[in-house]
Amino acid sequence: MKYLVILADGFADEPIERLGGKTPMMVADTPHINALCKMSRCGTLKTVPDSLHPGSEVANMTIMGYDAEKYYEGRGVLEAAALGIDVDPSDLVFRCNLVTVEQAKLQNHSAGHISTEEAEQLIISLNEYLGNERVQFYTGVSYRHVMVIKGGQEGVVCTPPHDVPGEYVETVLPKPMESNDTVKLLRQLMFESNELLSNHPVNARRRAEGKALANMIWPWSPGYKPQMPTIKALYGLDRGAVISAVDLIHGLGKLGGLQSIFVEGATGLYTTNYKGKAEAAIKALEDGNDYVFLHIEAPDEAGHEGDVELKIRTLQDIDQKVVKPVLDYLEKAGSELTVAFLPDHPTPCEVRTHTREHVPFMIYRPQHAADAVEVYDEQSVKEGAIGFLDQTEFMQVLLSGNK
Numbered sequence: 001m002k003y004l005v006i007l008a009d010g011f012a013d014e015p016i017e018r019l020g021g022k023t024p025m026m027v028a029d030t031p032h033i034n035a036l037c038k039m040s041r042c043g044t045l046k047t048v049p050d051s052l053h054p055g056s057e058v059a060n061m062t063i064m065g066y067d068a069e070k071y072y073e074g075r076g077v078l079e080a081a082a083l084g085i086d087v088d089p090s091d092l093v094f095r096c097n098l099v100t101v102e103q104a105k106l107q108n109h110s111a112g113h114i115s116t117e118e119a120e121q122l123i124i125s126l127n128e129y130l131g132n133e134r135v136q137f138y139t140g141v142s143y144r145h146v147m148v149i150k151g152g153q154e155g156v157v158c159t160p161p162h163d164v165p166g167e168y169v170e171t172v173l174p175k176p177m178e179s180n181d182t183v184k185l186l187r188q189l190m191f192e193s194n195e196l197l198s199n200h201p202v203n204a205r206r207r208a209e210g211k212a213l214a215n216m217i218w219p220w221s222p223g224y225k226p227q228m229p230t231i232k233a234l235y236g237l238d239r240g241a242v243i244s245a246v247d248l249i250h251g252l253g254k255l256g257g258l259q260s261i262f263v264e265g266a267t268g269l270y271t272t273n274y275k276g277k278a279e280a281a282i283k284a285l286e287d288g289n290d291y292v293f294l295h296i297e298a299p300d301e302a303g304h305e306g307d308v309e310l311k312i313r314t315l316q317d318i319d320q321k322v323v324k325p326v327l328d329y330l331e332k333a334g335s336e337l338t339v340a341f342l343p344d345h346p347t348p349c350e351v352r353t354h355t356r357e358h359v360p361f362m363i364y365r366p367q368h369a370a371d372a373v374e375v376y377d378e379q380s381v382k383e384g385a386i387g388f389l390d391q392t393e394f395m396q397v398l399l400s401g402n403k
Contacts, residue, residue, distance in 0.1 A: 002333070003237075003291045003398060004281060004326065005340045007063065008318055009056060009246075010300025010347030012359050012378050016308060024311045024349065025360075025377045030319040032327055036341060037376035040362035041403065042384025045394050047344055047359055054356040055160065056300065057221065057248050059344035064252060064293065065235060065395030066228065074223020078251030080146050082260070085138055087225050092152025092182065094219035095248075096137065096145040097161050098122060100212040101194060105168055109161035109304065110143040112212030113269060118202045119143065122214055129196055130189055137217075140247050142268065147189075147219050153182040158220035162304050163353045174219070186219055193217040230257030231291065235399055240291035241284045243277055244268075249295045258293070259284075268297035270314050274321035282329050285337065296322065303347030311349055335366040340398055341376070361386075361394065365401050 013023040020027075047059035049069050057075040058068045066072075076093035087093055098119055100108035111119075116139070123139045131137060138146040155177035164172045173190070176183040194216040197203060203213045231237055242253030243261045245268035250260045263280045265273030274296070281294040296318060302311035323341070330337060342361035345354045360381040362373075371385035386403045397403050 001338055002285050002289070002336055003338050003340070004285060005063070005291075005293050005342075005398070006322060006326070007060065007293065007295045008299055008315075008341070008343050009295060009297045010303045010345065010354070011315065011343035012346035012357070013303065013311065014346065014348040014350065014355075016350060019308070023378055024308060025315060028312045028315040028319070030315055030323075030376070032319045032323040033341065033376050034374065035327060036323055036339065036364055037362050038374050039370050040341075040364040040373075041368060041371045041386050042360065042362045042373045042376070042381035043386030043389055043403075044358040044382055045342065045361050045389045046391060048356045049391065053160070054345050054354040055221065056246075056344050056354070057252070060249060060252055060295070062391040063342070063344060063394055064256060065231065065392050066256075067392055071226055071228050072223075073226040075221030075248055076146055077223045077225050078255070079140060079144065079247040080138070080148070080251065081254045082247040082250035083138055083140060083146060085146060085148070087148060088150070089225055090151050092149045092154070092156070092222050092224065094147045094149070094158070095221045096147040097218040097220070098143045098145065098214035099161050099216050099218045100214065101169055101216045104170065105166055106161055106164055106172065106218070107166070108212050109165065109218070110301075111214035112206075113301075114143050114206075114212075114214045116141050118206070119145065119214065121202050122197055122200060125196060125200060126193060126217065130192055135185075135189065141245065143214070144247060147217070149182060149185065152222070153180050154224075155180050156182055156186065156222050158186075158222060160220050160353075161218040165352055169216075190217055190219070226255065228255045232257055235395065237291045237399075239289045240293070241289045242293045242295065243280050243284070244295035244297070245272060246295060246297050249293070253293065258291075259289070269301055270298045270310055270317070272296070272298055274317050275325070278322045278325045282325065285333070294322070299343070300347045303349050304352055306349050306352045308349045330364075337366070338398065338401075339364045346378075358388070361389075363398060368401065
């Protein structure tokens with residue numbers, strides 16, 4: 001048996017008044033997702049333990065079958081793994097956004113989805129003027145980067161920037177759990193970066209073009225290098241792959257012993273190459289992978305922007321350009337392929353950040369009769385045959401078929 005997990009990041013939402021009290025998922029035209037639903041068994045899944053923040057890093061880790069309370073160290077180290085950054089056990093690693101600050105408020109967590117090419121110029125300048133033997137910056141993708149503090153102290157509390165749009169920067173700065181020199185350094189770096197980047201040539205061009213400025217760094221989700229077993233060691237899957245435009249997913253995959261597959265034109269936005277990602281997933285299965293984790297970021301970014309129409313569009317694109325070709329492939333794969341479809345967490349458009357509500361999921365298994373659920377959304381799946389699952393139970397059910 002082979003397994004394909006289609007992870008639509010932030011796909012779930014909450015009822016929206018101007019949609020008649022429905023969610024984007026409920027109003028989107030998704031005939032192929034619903035066709036898959038009619039073939040599947042459904043339920044709801046708790047992806048984030050109560051003790052941890054409802055971030056994509058935690059939720060995707062649990063969906064991949066890892067006990068996040070045991071293995072999660074921080075988002076930064078996962079993205080560092082994806083970038084091939086060699087970190088020492090004492091290195092404190094941060095996810096480092098380039099953000100937009102205006103009138104002392106955090107306006108945009110992504111600097112208007114700045115291009116990687118522009119961002120790299122800013123990261124080079126950050127290393128030149130703020131980097132040293134203790135602090136280094138590493139270029140990731142778009143606004144998502146990595147900062148490493150050698151010998152950084154634990155006990156640092158950071159706020160994800162997508163959680164606090166519109167807040168005054170001073171009210172959401174990193175905080176110490178106790179007296180901590182690393183927090184002082186972080187705050188210093190943030191304000192110095194604002195001075196450095198505000199008048200950088202890249203931002204001068206963006207200002208002239210009416211684009212959001214990338215005028216401050218925002219370090220968050222710190223952690224040390226985790227000791228994670230491979231998915232093969234945990235679940236006996238010989239070969240697996242991840243497909244994503246997001247470094248953190250590739251980092252999880254790398255630490256889990258999975259191959260990283262990169263698709264040309266995959267952006268993590270609504271402009272992503274949906275079709276190419278579906279084709280890559282099918283090819284990965286045909287090439288002998290037992291487990292393929294296909295991650296699509298676009299709905300999450302639409303949720304963070306609070307753009308309801310864009311979120312609906314991303315759902316419909318996933319339906320037409322990802323799920324449809326997978327359904328076509330199922331006819332060829334016959335009894336050899338199990339397919340799961342789910343989000344990692346909700347990203348409600350009216351909240352513009354992640355929430356920890358349980359997510360809807362469906363699992364198609366050729367040997368199993370479908371349940372009575374015919375339309376896939378946040379409410380309908382509650383009537384599904386699988387019922388409620390808690391964190392790593394999803395991977396166990398996916399592989400065992402015991403529900």
